[in-house]
Amino acid sequence: MLDKIDRTLLSLLQQDCTLSLQSLAESVNLTSTPCWKRLKRLEEEGYIRARVALLDNERLGLGLTAFVLLKTQQHNSVWYQTFTSVVSEMPEVLSFYRMAGEYDYLMQVQVADMKSYDDFYKRLVNGIPGLVDVTSSFAMERIKHTTALPLSL
Structure with a gap:
Protein backbone atom coordinates (compact mmCIF):
# COMPACT_ATOMS: atom_id res chain seq x y z
CA MET A 1 0.00 0.00 0.00
CA LEU A 2 1.35 3.42 -0.95
CA ASP A 3 1.29 6.25 1.53
CA LYS A 4 1.46 9.98 0.83
CA ILE A 5 5.28 10.01 0.94
CA ASP A 6 5.50 7.17 -1.60
CA ARG A 7 3.07 8.96 -3.93
CA THR A 8 4.97 12.22 -3.59
CA LEU A 9 8.26 10.51 -4.42
CA LEU A 10 6.69 8.83 -7.45
CA SER A 11 5.18 12.12 -8.59
CA LEU A 12 8.52 13.91 -8.28
CA LEU A 13 10.34 11.16 -10.19
CA GLN A 14 7.74 11.27 -12.98
CA GLN A 15 8.60 14.93 -13.50
CA ASP A 16 12.38 14.55 -13.21
CA CYS A 17 14.07 11.21 -12.61
CA THR A 18 17.46 12.92 -12.30
CA LEU A 19 16.61 14.52 -8.95
CA SER A 20 19.26 13.69 -6.39
CA LEU A 21 18.49 11.48 -3.42
CA GLN A 22 19.12 14.48 -1.18
CA SER A 23 16.63 16.62 -3.09
CA LEU A 24 13.98 13.89 -3.02
CA ALA A 25 14.52 13.31 0.69
CA GLU A 26 14.18 17.01 1.47
CA SER A 27 10.98 17.23 -0.57
CA VAL A 28 9.31 14.61 1.63
CA ASN A 29 10.97 15.62 4.92
CA LEU A 30 13.08 12.49 5.25
CA THR A 31 16.78 11.89 5.60
CA SER A 32 18.62 10.17 2.76
CA THR A 33 18.64 6.62 4.16
CA PRO A 34 14.87 6.22 4.74
CA CYS A 35 14.21 7.90 1.39
CA TRP A 36 16.61 5.54 -0.37
CA LYS A 37 14.92 2.54 1.30
CA ARG A 38 11.53 3.72 0.06
CA LEU A 39 12.83 4.18 -3.48
CA LYS A 40 14.43 0.74 -3.40
CA ARG A 41 11.16 -0.80 -2.18
CA LEU A 42 9.15 1.04 -4.86
CA GLU A 43 11.51 -0.36 -7.51
CA GLU A 44 11.46 -3.90 -6.07
CA GLU A 45 7.64 -3.88 -5.90
CA GLY A 46 7.44 -2.75 -9.53
CA TYR A 47 6.02 0.75 -9.03
CA ILE A 48 9.11 2.15 -10.72
CA ARG A 49 9.73 0.14 -13.90
CA ALA A 50 12.52 2.26 -15.37
CA ARG A 51 14.20 5.63 -15.20
CA VAL A 52 14.44 7.02 -18.71
CA ALA A 53 15.08 10.17 -20.70
CA LEU A 54 12.21 11.51 -22.80
CA LEU A 55 13.49 12.42 -26.25
CA ASP A 56 12.16 15.04 -28.66
CA ASN A 57 10.85 13.19 -31.71
CA GLU A 58 10.81 16.34 -33.88
CA ARG A 59 14.46 17.17 -33.18
CA LEU A 60 15.37 13.58 -33.95
CA GLY A 61 13.65 13.72 -37.33
CA LEU A 62 10.73 11.48 -36.34
CA GLY A 63 7.92 13.94 -36.93
Whole structure:
Protein backbone atom coordinates (compact mmCIF):
# COMPACT_ATOMS: atom_id res chain seq x y z
CA MET A 1 0.00 0.00 0.00
CA LEU A 2 1.35 3.42 -0.95
CA ASP A 3 1.29 6.25 1.53
CA LYS A 4 1.46 9.98 0.83
CA ILE A 5 5.28 10.01 0.94
CA ASP A 6 5.50 7.17 -1.60
CA ARG A 7 3.07 8.96 -3.93
CA THR A 8 4.97 12.22 -3.59
CA LEU A 9 8.26 10.51 -4.42
CA LEU A 10 6.69 8.83 -7.45
CA SER A 11 5.18 12.12 -8.59
CA LEU A 12 8.52 13.91 -8.28
CA LEU A 13 10.34 11.16 -10.19
CA GLN A 14 7.74 11.27 -12.98
CA GLN A 15 8.60 14.93 -13.50
CA ASP A 16 12.38 14.55 -13.21
CA CYS A 17 14.07 11.21 -12.61
CA THR A 18 17.46 12.92 -12.30
CA LEU A 19 16.61 14.52 -8.95
CA SER A 20 19.26 13.69 -6.39
CA LEU A 21 18.49 11.48 -3.42
CA GLN A 22 19.12 14.48 -1.18
CA SER A 23 16.63 16.62 -3.09
CA LEU A 24 13.98 13.89 -3.02
CA ALA A 25 14.52 13.31 0.69
CA GLU A 26 14.18 17.01 1.47
CA SER A 27 10.98 17.23 -0.57
CA VAL A 28 9.31 14.61 1.63
CA ASN A 29 10.97 15.62 4.92
CA LEU A 30 13.08 12.49 5.25
CA THR A 31 16.78 11.89 5.60
CA SER A 32 18.62 10.17 2.76
CA THR A 33 18.64 6.62 4.16
CA PRO A 34 14.87 6.22 4.74
CA CYS A 35 14.21 7.90 1.39
CA TRP A 36 16.61 5.54 -0.37
CA LYS A 37 14.92 2.54 1.30
CA ARG A 38 11.53 3.72 0.06
CA LEU A 39 12.83 4.18 -3.48
CA LYS A 40 14.43 0.74 -3.40
CA ARG A 41 11.16 -0.80 -2.18
CA LEU A 42 9.15 1.04 -4.86
CA GLU A 43 11.51 -0.36 -7.51
CA GLU A 44 11.46 -3.90 -6.07
CA GLU A 45 7.64 -3.88 -5.90
CA GLY A 46 7.44 -2.75 -9.53
CA TYR A 47 6.02 0.75 -9.03
CA ILE A 48 9.11 2.15 -10.72
CA ARG A 49 9.73 0.14 -13.90
CA ALA A 50 12.52 2.26 -15.37
CA ARG A 51 14.20 5.63 -15.20
CA VAL A 52 14.44 7.02 -18.71
CA ALA A 53 15.08 10.17 -20.70
CA LEU A 54 12.21 11.51 -22.80
CA LEU A 55 13.49 12.42 -26.25
CA ASP A 56 12.16 15.04 -28.66
CA ASN A 57 10.85 13.19 -31.71
CA GLU A 58 10.81 16.34 -33.88
CA ARG A 59 14.46 17.17 -33.18
CA LEU A 60 15.37 13.58 -33.95
CA GLY A 61 13.65 13.72 -37.33
CA LEU A 62 10.73 11.48 -36.34
CA GLY A 63 7.92 13.94 -36.93
CA LEU A 64 5.09 11.72 -38.19
CA THR A 65 2.80 10.06 -35.64
CA ALA A 66 0.35 7.47 -36.90
CA PHE A 67 -2.41 5.67 -35.04
CA VAL A 68 -3.04 2.32 -36.68
CA LEU A 69 -6.21 0.30 -36.12
CA LEU A 70 -6.14 -3.38 -37.05
CA LYS A 71 -8.80 -6.02 -37.59
CA THR A 72 -7.77 -9.63 -37.81
CA GLN A 73 -9.37 -12.86 -38.89
CA GLN A 74 -7.15 -14.84 -36.54
CA HIS A 75 -7.70 -15.03 -32.79
CA ASN A 76 -6.03 -18.27 -31.75
CA SER A 77 -3.21 -18.29 -29.22
CA VAL A 78 -0.47 -19.41 -31.63
CA TRP A 79 -1.28 -16.60 -34.07
CA TYR A 80 -1.55 -14.11 -31.21
CA GLN A 81 1.89 -15.03 -29.84
CA THR A 82 3.47 -14.68 -33.28
CA PHE A 83 1.66 -11.43 -34.02
CA THR A 84 2.52 -9.75 -30.72
CA SER A 85 6.12 -10.91 -30.98
CA VAL A 86 6.54 -9.51 -34.51
CA VAL A 87 4.90 -6.17 -33.66
CA SER A 88 6.82 -5.83 -30.39
CA GLU A 89 10.09 -6.07 -32.35
CA MET A 90 9.15 -3.17 -34.65
CA PRO A 91 10.98 -0.12 -33.24
CA GLU A 92 8.52 2.30 -34.84
CA VAL A 93 5.69 0.97 -32.64
CA LEU A 94 5.66 3.06 -29.46
CA SER A 95 2.52 1.56 -27.95
CA PHE A 96 0.40 -1.44 -28.84
CA TYR A 97 -2.98 -2.42 -27.39
CA ARG A 98 -5.51 -5.22 -27.75
CA MET A 99 -8.88 -3.50 -27.94
CA ALA A 100 -12.55 -4.11 -27.28
CA GLY A 101 -14.88 -2.76 -29.93
CA GLU A 102 -14.85 -2.56 -33.71
CA TYR A 103 -11.08 -3.00 -34.08
CA ASP A 104 -8.93 -5.68 -32.50
CA TYR A 105 -5.65 -3.77 -32.02
CA LEU A 106 -4.36 -0.21 -31.85
CA MET A 107 -0.77 0.93 -32.39
CA GLN A 108 0.96 4.27 -32.05
CA VAL A 109 3.72 4.49 -34.64
CA GLN A 110 6.46 7.13 -34.85
CA VAL A 111 8.36 7.61 -38.11
CA ALA A 112 10.18 10.33 -40.02
CA ASP A 113 7.74 10.91 -42.87
CA MET A 114 5.11 9.34 -45.12
CA LYS A 115 7.71 7.32 -47.05
CA SER A 116 8.94 5.83 -43.79
CA TYR A 117 5.38 5.06 -42.79
CA ASP A 118 4.74 3.36 -46.13
CA ASP A 119 7.83 1.19 -45.59
CA PHE A 120 6.56 0.31 -42.10
CA TYR A 121 3.06 -0.41 -43.44
CA LYS A 122 4.39 -2.78 -46.11
CA ARG A 123 6.47 -4.69 -43.55
CA LEU A 124 3.43 -4.92 -41.29
CA VAL A 125 0.92 -6.20 -43.84
CA ASN A 126 3.40 -8.48 -45.62
CA GLY A 127 4.85 -9.86 -42.40
CA ILE A 128 1.65 -10.74 -40.58
CA PRO A 129 -0.93 -13.05 -42.16
CA GLY A 130 -4.55 -12.71 -41.11
CA LEU A 131 -4.91 -8.93 -41.11
CA VAL A 132 -8.21 -7.99 -42.76
CA ASP A 133 -8.25 -4.23 -42.17
CA VAL A 134 -5.45 -1.78 -41.44
CA THR A 135 -6.68 1.78 -40.96
CA SER A 136 -4.22 4.61 -40.30
CA SER A 137 -4.83 8.11 -38.99
CA PHE A 138 -2.09 10.72 -38.82
CA ALA A 139 -1.63 13.31 -36.10
CA MET A 140 -1.57 16.88 -37.38
CA GLU A 141 -0.65 18.36 -34.00
CA ARG A 142 0.25 16.94 -30.60
CA ILE A 143 -1.79 18.89 -28.08
CA LYS A 144 -0.93 16.91 -24.97
CA HIS A 145 1.50 14.12 -24.33
CA THR A 146 2.69 12.97 -20.95
CA THR A 147 4.01 9.84 -19.36
CA ALA A 148 3.09 11.07 -15.87
CA LEU A 149 0.32 9.06 -14.23
CA PRO A 150 -2.33 10.99 -12.26
CA LEU A 151 -1.32 10.18 -8.69
CA SER A 152 -3.55 11.55 -5.98
CA LEU A 153 -1.43 13.06 -3.25
